[in-house]
Amino acid sequence: MSxxxxxxxxxxxxxAAKGDFIVLGAAMLDGNPVPEAxxxxxxxTLNRHGLIAGATGTGKTKTIQVLSEQLSSKGIPVVMMDIKGDFSGIAKEGEEKAFITERHQKIGIxxxxxxxxxELMSLSSQNGVRLRATLSEFGPVLFSRILDLxxxxxGVMAVIFKYCDDNSLPLLDLKDIKKVLNYITEEGxxxxxxxxxxxxxxxxxTILRKIxxxxxxxxDIFFGEKSFEIDDLMRIDENGQGYVSIIRLNDIQDKPKLFSTFMLSLLAEIYQKMPEKGxxxxxxLVFFIDEAHLIFDEASKVLLDQIETIIKLIRSKGIGIYFITQNPMDIPKGVLAQLxxxxxxxxxxxxxxDRQAIKQTADNYPISEFYTTDELITSLGIGEAxxxxxxxxxxPTPLAAxxxxxxxxRMDILTDEEIAEINAVSKLVKKYAEEIDRESAYELLNKKLEEAQKAAEEQATIEETSQQESKEPGMLETVGKSVAKVVTSASFIRGAFSVLMKMMKK
Incomplete structure (x- = not known):
């Protein structure tokens, strides 16, 4: 046999595949594609997660585009975390060119x-589907991370969330948490x-300054309502194609904690709400997370353990997660081993x-009798992997160059006019355009403080009247002023507020 x-x-x-599959291309031998392979x-197997790695300019974005197209064609929705803003062209037909035709002739496809x-989505004020989440959905651990506490x-943040839970004070947006911080520092x-x-x-x-x-x-744009519903990531169009939800993050590249914490919160919510699939x-659903190192940079051991647990368990819910980065060493070993x-x-x-990193990367791939892996990694062309x-x-399958x-x-981005056209017909843009500001911790604490102030003033009036009735006329004015000074002090107001709270609890 040759x-x-x-x-x-x-x-x-x-x-070989007996069931349904996607085709990435043709394997190469000695630098030439073999259509039969x-x-x-x-x-x-696509819920078993994956990695797409390589230096800048080697074709990672186009590989993600190919994968997303194949998945969408099979009726599988896709979420793309687009940090660089160069993925939106998937919404428009490509253009056949000579080099593309030649490539496909070589690979036999x-x-x-x-x-x-x-669907074009945004965490900021960019045009598109507005993604929001409440502080309660984030929870104290993830919110502490985004603040770099x-x-x-x-620990104080955990106490704040516990206090709000115990007293039915919803934490929805940043003004809620700021109000609670002021309250526990002063009146409460x-x-x-x-x-x-x-x-x-x-x-x-310190916490207030970081907020x-x-x-x-x-x-302040991201935190609040209306919260995004995960079911809206899992839509199929009238032709049976899965929607590609592009979360445009190019305007928050300098805010990686907001992006990474949102992503972890979203994955945690999906894990909690999705049923077991086996x-x-x-x-x-399949996630593609560009610039994946942003998730892991500066993450504490506790958070790394959480990430590893989510990655390990979420595949049983039928969710695939794919990390895109320049160097595979950017991904923690515990996560890399699960891909x-x-x-x-x-x-x-x-x-x-660089040479040491390449040697380590090569060691993570199956040994092949057809390739010298560490040498081949440095000589791959654009669009080869x-x-x-x-x-x-x-x-594991054999290694295939x-x-x-x-x-x-389209292998290019959308124009502003094309983006506007997509948003104009989007049902989700309309659904999440409305900002809701329902009664939450901010309003409830203000209301209770007002009631406490009113109770203090009423008590002051009663005691002042009592004092006036019991004193000589010449002393009424002096004593009344003293009583008013005492009863309107901050300590008296706090005491009245405490009494009021106890009465309300009863």
């Missing part, structure tokens, strides 16, 4: 142009100390550290 025949036999057996990925259903400050200081322990005013002051900082970075023939599909574009070796996946039995197919949709 080396070519052996190669075709090995790759054909390794990437088609690289197929079974749909039933007919080329056609096609567009796909798209230390352990002591994070004694109540908090009695029930939850003393809290330093220096600590609450104001994130407020200035756009947090072994499925195809995933319910089924790995697509490695070229890496560049400029320094000794090393691929290894899981077959239908969950066994692959010439990837070209996207069917």
């Amino acid at each position: 080396n070519l025949d052996k190669f075709i036999s090995t790759l054909s057996d390794g990437y 088609s690289v197929k990925i079974p749909l039933k 007919p080329y056609q142009t096609k567009s796909f259903p798209v 230390n352990d002591t400050q994070a 200081k004694e109540e908090i100390a009695e029930n939850y322990g003393k809290i330093s005013t220096a600590t609450t002051g 104001i900082e994130i407020e200035q970075q756009g947090g 072994d499925v023939e195809q995933p319910e 089924g599909l790995k697509i490695q574009h070229a890496l560049r070796a400029f320094t000794a550290n 090393l691929v290894t996946a899981l077959n239908e039995k969950g066994i 692959t010439m990837l197919r070209s996207p069917m949709s």
Whole structure:
């Protein structure tokens, strides 16, 4: 058997699929594509997560586009976290050019142009579907992370959330949390100390400053209602194609904590709300997370453990998560070990550290008798990648240097006019355009403080009247002023507020 025949036999057996699958391209031998060695990925393994890595300019974005197109065509919705803003062209048909036709002739796959259903979403004020979440949905751990709080400050944040839960004070937006911080520092200081322990005013002051900082970075736009519903990520259009939801993040590149914390919150919510699926023939939803290192940078051990747990468990809900980064070493080992599909574009070796990273990357791939992996990684062309996946039995496939197919949709971004056209017909844009400001911690605490003030003033009036009736006429004015001074002091108001709270609880 010739080396070519052996190669075709090995790759054909390794990437054989009895069920439905997507086709990435054709495996290459000695730099030439072999159409008979088609690289197929079974749909039933796509909830086992994956990695798309490679240096800038090697074709990662086009690979994500190809994968998203294939998934959408199979009726699988896609969510794309688009940091660089270069993915929106999937909404429009591509243009057949000579180099694309030639490539597809080489890999033995007919080329056609096609567009796909798209929703454009934003965490900021960009045009599109407004993504919002409440503070309660984030919870104290994730909110502490976005504020970059230390352990002591994070402990205070946990107390704040517990106090609000105990007293039915909804935390929806940033003005709610700011109001609660002011309250526990002033009027409610004694109540908090009695029930939850003393809290330093220096600590609450630091937290408040950090909240104001994130407020200035756009947090006031993101936190609040109407909260985004995860079901709206799982839509199918009238032609049976899955919607591609593009979360446009190019205007918050300097705010990675907002992006990464939102993503973790979204995944946690999906995990909590989605039913168990077990072994499925195809995933319910697939995430592509660009610049994935932003999630893991500066993450504490606790948060890394949470991420690893979510990644491990969410696949049982039929959710696939794919990380896109320049270097696979950006992904923690505990997460990297759970990834089924790995697509490695070229890496560049400029320094000794680069060469060491390439050697480590090569060690993460199956040994191949057809390739010298660490050498091949540096010589791959644009639109070429090393691929290894899981077959239908969950066994890793042979390593395949692959010439990837070209996207069917536009390989460029949308114009402002085209973005406006998509948003104009979007049902979700209309659904989430309305901002809701229902009664929450801010309004409820203000109301209770007003009631406490009113109660204090009424008590002051009663005691002043009593004093006037019991004193000589010459002393009434002096005593009345003294009583008024006492009863309107901050300590008296706090006492009256405490009494009122106890009465309300009864």
